[in-house]
Amino acid sequence: MISTRxxxxxxxxxxxxxxxxxxxxxxxxxxSPGDPALTIAGERASEEFVRQVEESLGLNDPIWVQxxxxxxxxxxxxxxxxxxxxxxxxxREVLANKLPxxxxxxxxxxxxxISLGIPLGILSAVKQDSxxxxxxxxxxxxxxxxxxxxxxxxxxxxxxxxxxxxxxxxRISVLYNVEAIRVTGLVTIDTLIAGExxxxxxxxxxxxxxxxxxxxxSMALISRMMRxxxxxxxxxxxxxxxxxxxxxxxITVLKHGFRNAMIPxxxxxxxxxxxxxxxxxxxxxxxxxxxxxxxxxxxxxxxDYPIVQGTVLTFAFLFTxxxxxxxxxxxxxxxxxxQ
Amino acid sequence: MTGTxxxxxxxxxxxxxxxxxxxxxxxxxxxxxxxxxxxGVLVATVALAGTSLAGAYAASVDTVFAxxxxxxxxxxxxxxxxxxxxxxxxxxxxxLDTGTGWTEPDARRAMVRILGFGLGVMLGTMGFGTFVGSLx
Numbered sequence: 309m310i311s312t313r314x315x316x317x318x319x320x321x322x323x324x325x326x327x328x329x330x331x332x333x334x335x336x337x338x339x340s341p342g343d344p345a346l347t348i349a350g351e352r353a354s355e356e357f358v359r360q361v362e363e364s365l366g367l368n369d370p371i372w373v374q375x376x377x378x379x380x381x382x383x384x385x386x387x388x389x390x391x392x393x394x395x396x397x398x399x400r401e402v403l404a405n406k407l408p409x410x411x412x413x414x415x416x417x418x419x420x421x422i423s424l425g426i427p428l429g430i431l432s433a434v435k436q437d438s439x440x441x442x443x444x445x446x447x448x449x450x451x452x453x454x455x456x457x458x459x460x461x462x463x464x465x466x467x468x469x470x471x472x473x474x475x476x477x478x479r480i481s482v483l484y485n486v487e488a489i490r491v492t493g494l495v496t497i498d499t500l501i502a503g504e505x506x507x508x509x510x511x512x513x514x515x516x517x518x519x520x521x522x523x524x525x526s527m528a529l530i531s532r533m534m535r536x537x538x539x540x541x542x543x544x545x546x547x548x549x550x551x552x553x554x555x556x557x558x559i560t561v562l563k564h565g566f567r568n569a570m571i572p573x574x575x576x577x578x579x580x581x582x583x584x585x586x587x588x589x590x591x592x593x594x595x596x597x598x599x600x601x602x603x604x605x606x607x608x609x610x611x612d613y614p615i616v617q618g619t620v621l622t623f624a625f626l627f628t629x630x631x632x633x634x635x636x637x638x639x640x641x642x643x644x645x646x647q
Numbered sequence: 648m649t650g651t652x653x654x655x656x657x658x659x660x661x662x663x664x665x666x667x668x669x670x671x672x673x674x675x676x677x678x679x680x681x682x683x684x685x686x687g688v689l690v691a692t693v694a695l696a697g698t699s700l701a702g703a704y705a706a707s708v709d710t711v712f713a714x715x716x717x718x719x720x721x722x723x724x725x726x727x728x729x730x731x732x733x734x735x736x737x738x739x740x741x742x743l744d745t746g747t748g749w750t751e752p753d754a755r756r757a758m759v760r761i762l763g764f765g766l767g768v769m770l771g772t773m774g775f776g777t778f779v780g781s782l783x
Contacts, residue, residue, distance in 0.1 A: 318731075321730060324726065325723075325724060325727045327720075328720045328727060331716045331719050331720030331723065332716075332717060332720035332721065334716055334720075335714065335715075335717035336717065338713040339710065339713045339714070339717070370708075370776055371708065371772075372772070372776070375712070
């Protein structure tokens with residue numbers, strides 16, 4: 309059983325982490341070149357108009373006032389309106405539209421990574437130095453080494469252009485209006501909730517290639533970690549004792565070894581998830597999926613401060629939440645960790 | 648970096664009978680943060696005074712404050728990381744027999760100094776800016 313004190317302590321640690329990230333984002337944006345007021349007003353705008361824009365955005369206040377206001381707003385998850393990318397739209401609305409796209413991609417990518425990586429890692433460990441182990445190692449090394457911007461177009465070329473099995477880009481066929489059935493923002497879930505099977509199949513077909521590209525990278529790391537962790541566990545005395553008592557090899561590995569070997573793997577999965585959120589930028593670009601990653605890059609390019617601040621803090625919040633989940637999972641797998 | 652780690656009063660557990668009273672621990676912590684804040688205030692004041700004399704005051708206030716908040720944010724993240732993961736890293740190093748003398752209390756203390764310095768720079772800039780503003 310997880311103690312409330314442990315969870316509360318971890319939740320409290322979220323506060324300094326988020327304040328730290330907010331300070332870093334604020335300072336980096338203010339140290340980087342470019343004037344948002346000038347960008348909004350346009351290069352040919354009069355000085356007076358630029359000053360008016362500065363005043364309306366609070367950019368002419370002393371920097372410590374801007375910092376304090378930013379922290380207070382961030383605590384309420386209010387980042388104001390987008391300056392440039394989607395004018396007159398609050399950052400909250402922009403994020404609510406874009407975040408599910410990236411989350412869906414990361415979730416399916418992680419699902420593929422876990423469902424392939426863990427069994428392959430166990431198999432490699434149990435059949436150490438066999439042909440299966442070597443093949444898995446080669447696969448994992450290839451998965452880690454091949455960059456997404458190369459594997460993505462190659463998969464598109466093979467599965468979309470040559471074989472014609474899967475679509476090249478987007479989240480769903482243009483024939484369907486997914487906004488009409490929007491509930492969670494996750495297309496595959498929304499289509500299921502609406503009971504639209506055709507739309508669901510289309511969404512899944514669109515998701516296969518981008519999720520696989522992300523998932524293969526994740527799978528590679530998870531399988532390597534699972535292998536080394538399981539190898540260490542297999543050599544423990546309690547595993548030998550279980551086998552000596554006549555327990556089958558499969559049951560020994562799955563019942564006694566798996567749970568103990570999972571602890572370091574959970575860490576990798578947690579860190580990976582954060583990486584998947586950030587690393588989705590390339591996948592979103594290659595497969596023309598308008599998610600939060602491409603939004604962030606665009607916002608940095610044009611100096612849309614509120615979008616950058618909101619997006620980075622959302623990433624940080626999600627990352628710390630995932631790590632909280634990792635900590636809680638640790639304490640379930642091994643209650644001694646709580647001590 | 649293989650020296651024996653020094654443990655002072657602000658080390659966390661174990662709270663045994665011979666651990667110093669809370670007041671002493673608080674004083675030690677305050678001294679660590681306070682000295683770092685003071686150094687930060689001093690650095691910010693000197694930097695701003697210098698740039699004011701050079702005639703680039705307005706831009707330098709923003710830059711110095713932003714640099715202070717950068718250092719503060721870094722220190723805060725480092726401190727949180729040390730609190731959240733420090734014990735685990737220590738145990739891992741011991742387990743793998745790769746100890747380098749790095750300890751969680753040392754990391755916390757270092758990070759508190761860094762965040763204190765950043766906070767000092769921010770406070771120094773605020774003070775100097777307000778002072779100059781009142782003169783104008």
